[in-house]
Amino acid sequence: MTEIIMHGCNGHMGQVITSIVEKDDEAKIVAGVDITGEKLNDYPVFKNISDCNVKADVIIDFSAAAALEDVLEYSQKNHIPAVLCSTGLSNEQVEKIKACSEKVALLKSANMSLGINMLMNLLKTAVKVLNPEGFDIEIVERHHNLKKDAPSGTALALADAMNEALEKPYSYNYDRSKDNEPRKKEEIGIVALRGGNIVGEHEVVFAGNDEVIEFKHTATSKAVFAKGAVAAAKFLKNKESGLFDMADVISAAK
Ligand SMILES: NC(=O)C1=CN([C@@H]2O[C@H](COP(=O)(O)OP(=O)(O)OC[C@H]3O[C@@H](n4cnc5c(N)ncnc54)[C@H](OP(=O)(O)O)[C@@H]3O)[C@@H](O)[C@H]2O)C=CC1
Numbered sequence: 001m002t003e004i005i006m007h008g009c010n011g012h013m014g015q016v017i018t019s020i021v022e023k024d025d026e027a028k029i030v031a032g033v034d035i036t037g038e039k040l041n042d043y044p045v046f047k048n049i050s051d052c053n054v055k056a057d058v059i060i061d062f063s064a065a066a067a068l069e070d071v072l073e074y075s076q077k078n079h080i081p082a083v084l085c086s087t088g089l090s091n092e093q094v095e096k097i098k099a100c101s102e103k104v105a106l107l108k109s110a111n112m113s114l115g116i117n118m119l120m121n122l123l124k125t126a127v128k129v130l131n132p133e134g135f136d137i138e139i140v141e142r143h144h145n146l147k148k149d150a151p152s153g154t155a156l157a158l159a160d161a162m163n164e165a166l167e168k169p170y171s172y173n174y175d176r177s178k179d180n181e182p183r184k185k186e187e188i189g190i191v192a193l194r195g196g197n198i199v200g201e202h203e204v205v206f207a208g209n210d211e212v213i214e215f216k217h218t219a220t221s222k223a224v225f226a227k228g229a230v231a232a233a234k235f236l237k238n239k240e241s242g243l244f245d246m247a248d249v250i251s252a253a254k
């Protein structure tokens, strides 16, 4: 049994995870943390993670970037591994995660789906073939009208994955409205659309001379992220320290 503290338990993702874990004989939410403090389910809810006095194997965080430091402090102090899913993290926060992972096991992923994590590998291959031929790379992401951060953590992770495969990393261009000149070769354009209840779409376009190649992932339900997060929690249980990602969870399941 994997006992979970659900951080951000009353939000959209927290509630989807709650319903998935209810049907899972190998996992249990033993406490929730949410700034609203409301008790919506049968587990106790704390307003701040520092007040949570319940023993657990792992924390799952789907709350907000602003909560990261509190989650890391609690995770390190109580030596409880954490699955970090909130997006909109600053570079400084990513460095804090790396430093903290020397003391406690952490898994950070902007997207918990199998499809996006496979797409990252495909893009690394594509960029190695298409970049020497001068293809321009653009990313378009679409999300619901409640999403706070832009561009999505996934769009940035896809761009980072391609940059890892390039000899010289490209810069990211989020807004061409003031450029007043043609796009640069060594950049990746990243565009964010927000509307309705779109769960999450990511499109990567390689535009060359006389041909265009498009990769697209569509999440049709938040359950795809929730299932990935629960699998990650089970994977992280009993790990002492280190920084992991969804690729580690996927390869351990093979
Ligand atoms: N890695 C992945 O696969 C995915 C990542 N995400 C990311 O997860 C995060 C949450 O998404 P979602 O569930 O849609 O968002 P919601 O806003 O629906 O839920 C977040 C919940 O956390 C609460 N909260 C906010 N700040 C804190 C805090 N400091 N301490 C405790 N609770 C807090 C919110 O309260 P209040 O409403 O009062 O602010 C809310 O109840 C986002 O960053 C999103 O981008 C989402 C889906 C997939």
Ligand SMILES: O=C(O)C1=N[C@H](C(=O)O)C[C@H](O)C1
Residues within 6 Å of the ligand: 087, 088, 110, 111, 143, 147, 151, 152, 153, 154, 155, 199, 200, 201
């Ligand atoms: O906020 C969301 O909803 C999502 N956020 C993640 C992101 O920023 O990439 C992942 C997913 O696309 C849904």
